[in-house]
Amino acid sequence: MNANVSLRDFATPTWILIAVGLVAGGAVGLYEMFFGHLFATNSALVWTLPLVTYIFLALMSTGISLVLAYGLIMKDEAITRHTRPLLIMAIGILLGGFTALATELGSLLNMVWILLSPNPSSPIWWMGTLYSIELVLLFVKLVMDLRGRHGVFDLPLAWGTLVIAAAAAITIGAVFGTVIGRPDFHGAFLSVVTLVSALVSGAAAIVLLRPQSTLTEAAGRIFRQAALVFAALILTRVAYEAHSTVEGMLGWANIFMLVPFLVAAMLLSLAPRLLALVGILGVFWVQYSFIITGQLVSLGQMAHWYGAVQTYQPNIPEALILVLGIAVAAALIKLGEQFLIARRPAA
Amino acid sequence: MGYGMVIDQQLCVGCAACTIACKIENNTPVGFNWCDKITRTSGKFPNVRYEYISTMCNHCDNAPCVAACPTQAMYKDAGTGLTLHDTNKCIGCKACIVACPYGVISFNWQRPHQHWAQRDQLAEGCFSPREMLEESGGEGSPHGNPERGTTYPVVRPAGSVEKCTFCDHRLLEGLAPACVDACPSGARQFGDIDDPNSEVSRLVAKHGGKGLREELGTRPRVIYLRDYTPQRRFDPFRPAGEDQGA
Ligand code: SF4
Numbered sequence A: 001m002n003a004n005v006s007l008r009d010f011a012t013p014t015w016i017l018i019a020v021g022l023v024a025g026g027a028v029g030l031y032e033m034f035f036g037h038l039f040a041t042n043s044a045l046v047w048t049l050p051l052v053t054y055i056f057l058a059l060m061s062t063g064i065s066l067v068l069a070y071g072l073i074m075k076d077e078a079i080t081r082h083t084r085p086l087l088i089m090a091i092g093i094l095l096g097g098f099t100a101l102a103t104e105l106g107s108l109l110n111m112v113w114i115l116l117s118p119n120p121s122s123p124i125w126w127m128g129t130l131y132s133i134e135l136v137l138l139f140v141k142l143v144m145d146l147r148g149r150h151g152v153f154d155l156p157l158a159w160g161t162l163v164i165a166a167a168a169a170i171t172i173g174a175v176f177g178t179v180i181g182r183p184d185f186h187g188a189f190l191s192v193v194t195l196v197s198a199l200v201s202g203a204a205a206i207v208l209l210r211p212q213s214t215l216t217e218a219a220g221r222i223f224r225q226a227a228l229v230f231a232a233l234i235l236t237r238v239a240y241e242a243h244s245t246v247e248g249m250l251g252w253a254n255i256f257m258l259v260p261f262l263v264a265a266m267l268l269s270l271a272p273r274l275l276a277l278v279g280i281l282g283v284f285w286v287q288y289s290f291i292i293t294g295q296l297v298s299l300g301q302m303a304h305w306y307g308a309v310q311t312y313q314p315n316i317p318e319a320l321i322l323v324l325g326i327a328v329a330a331a332l333i334k335l336g337e338q339f340l341i342a343r344r345p346a347a
Numbered sequence B: 001m002g003y004g005m006v007i008d009q010q011l012c013v014g015c016a017a018c019t020i021a022c023k024i025e026n027n028t029p030v031g032f033n034w035c036d037k038i039t040r041t042s043g044k045f046p047n048v049r050y051e052y053i054s055t056m057c058n059h060c061d062n063a064p065c066v067a068a069c070p071t072q073a074m075y076k077d078a079g080t081g082l083t084l085h086d087t088n089k090c091i092g093c094k095a096c097i098v099a100c101p102y103g104v105i106s107f108n109w110q111r112p113h114q115h116w117a118q119r120d121q122l123a124e125g126c127f128s129p130r131e132m133l134e135e136s137g138g139e140g141s142p143h144g145n146p147e148r149g150t151t152y153p154v155v156r157p158a159g160s161v162e163k164c165t166f167c168d169h170r171l172l173e174g175l176a177p178a179c180v181d182a183c184p185s186g187a188r189q190f191g192d193i194d195d196p197n198s199e200v201s202r203l204v205a206k207h208g209g210k211g212l213r214e215e216l217g218t219r220p221r222v223i224y225l226r227d228y229t230p231q232r233r234f235d236p237f238r239p240a241g242e243d244q245g246a
């Protein structure tokens, strides 16, 4: 653990940006929890940008866990040498997602209650449970790493994380895929989308946030392959939606969604961090698109209140929840870097 | 034993008495209707067809909202077949709203019924709702039907969903749901639809009938009888004096 941290370490442009994000987003989050409703929602369009933020960050964290677990299982030194920073990233990003989820649920306690009154037929219950286990596993690994305890438990823990992380990502897709009355959601396809998008955004986050030649190469390889698979998935969906005659299906996929993945996968070596960011934005676009589009057709009597098909544009408070989630993740990652990763002693 | 409702489309006149009765009985907030409608216009002039389909929770046997709810806040009551909701367990995740294929669940984004307590007058010289209550010596919220509170909070909390309960508080007293009693044309009938000898089952046996979006496998407990056929009500080409009744 690094004790040589002074207040001056926080007087940096990054920390100032993080502080602004925490204050602005935190104010909206607290207002939403305790005083009134600010989001652009109604009874027919209930999951908007704050939930997209949670899913985006949770899946990105899952992707980082998957890459790390892969590295540990395959004994890929380029990855395992960065175990601690990757664990900090995965934990920070997941907690950033949980923060956005808490504002969406209106209370932190509601997140705990999920575990206390279980319904095993509910994908949301599984999602909550799996992500809780995932968080515990990540903390256990971090504590073991901090204490220098490596040995017989490393491999089982890596396998455990791999299975739980993959199951969690698939379950997020199932939250939407098990909805029978909304054709843009229904089916197993979204579970594949969430799993692959987790890998794309997680590997891209490693390239973006931890620029280090061998790690960038290892994570970049995974990113490129996952991005190409993701592009193929989107293409399949575009073709399906173009031919679909399913009543009530609007179609969330778009041929232009292929562009960020193809460009980033093919040109990654030219500008790894920039193109990793392009990949991350592409994943956000896809996730935002399917989550929102699936709810735009009003069902039954809701059509009288909100029109047969709604439109949605995030409002400023919702955008600030996205900022809050990212700011919490960034703050935790920076704190982890400053306190838990040993710095070189001053010359 | 399992409650169910039949709605005879040939008898329904589209007056929305059911909607209003439900609103009064259950204190639903502004912008929420537990009992509502779908309207459909089809055809080409002059052969235009307009349908009014009264809607509410279908108390599905295979309820997607119950399967989706992570905390069992939305549950099936084994004794009555009703789909009920426990506000104490509800975490406001809205999975039930997304899962319900009928759009009959509403979410309390804020504490409902908060405006009655304000002292603002709509126009100068008018009473505000609070002043009116004070003037008349009344107590509590003017929206609150205390009988509703025997099985479900009179005012549901912020951060919780709400939906039709088939007036379970009235069923306990041996009464029919408020919408059934309010229907002026007797289009709505209520009873034990699991009993083949009940009146509702006999009506279904006589006329046939179907639930909404049955193809989804939800097994709704609200069954619609007979499509509305306007000619049977009023056919301008029938000779004068001939019975125009249903
Ligand atoms: S109509 Fe909707 S709310 Fe009612 S039981 Fe069926 S799925 Fe649940």
Ligand code: SF4
Pocket: B068, B069, B070, B071, B072, B073, B074, B085, B089, B090, B091, B092, B093, B094, B095, B096, B097, B160, B161
């Ligand atoms: S909003 Fe409440 S009732 Fe609906 S699924 Fe979530 S916890 Fe269950």
